[in-house]
Amino acid sequence: MDLLNRPRRLRLSNSIRNLIAETQLNSSDFLMPVFVKEGISKPEPITSLSGIFRYDLKSIVSYCKQLKKYGIQGCLLFAAINEDKKNSQATEAVNPSGFYCDVIKAIKDDVDDFVVMTDVALDPFSSDGHDGLVVNGEIVNDATVEILAQMSVLHAKMGADFVAPSDMMDGRVGAIRVALDAAGFTDTGIMSYAAKFASN
8 A cells, every 4th residue: 555644653662652642741731720718717618519629818828839749830710709899890809909819919929939820700709790790781891891901900910920811701802911011911921711602
């Protein structure tokens, strides 16, 4: 047979297979999703996620240090704030003295060379529970994007290495990039993870 491509050449031995393997995953390739909660005094189990906890401000730093010892290079933070701080304008999302900012700063101040990514969306801060502002029963895109951009700049000021918008608003990655750059945070990355077209 006159074949130009003979893939079996690359499967002749274990050494060859290892040499050309596309992906090898190590602990340093992963981020840990980390859940923090305002108003608790010790880690609280999440019943729907076996073995996973929500951490308070004090315990989150030691947990991130433990992750680093296991070779995990960073975390993606998800915050839950007190219900009495939520409102229809999600104002707590841009509070520089808020719990989420305190968590970001504490980790960056106390855990050396550890990547912090922050979830950027309004649902943890909105009394309506949506990723965006709700006006007359509709989620308002552009006004939401303005707040997400402010939130991203605030997280960068606290030390976040990446902001991770999960909100599904149109145009938000571009607006966040413009806002970060204008504020001098050209090195702060953006990791969007919001391809949620049909979800159960």
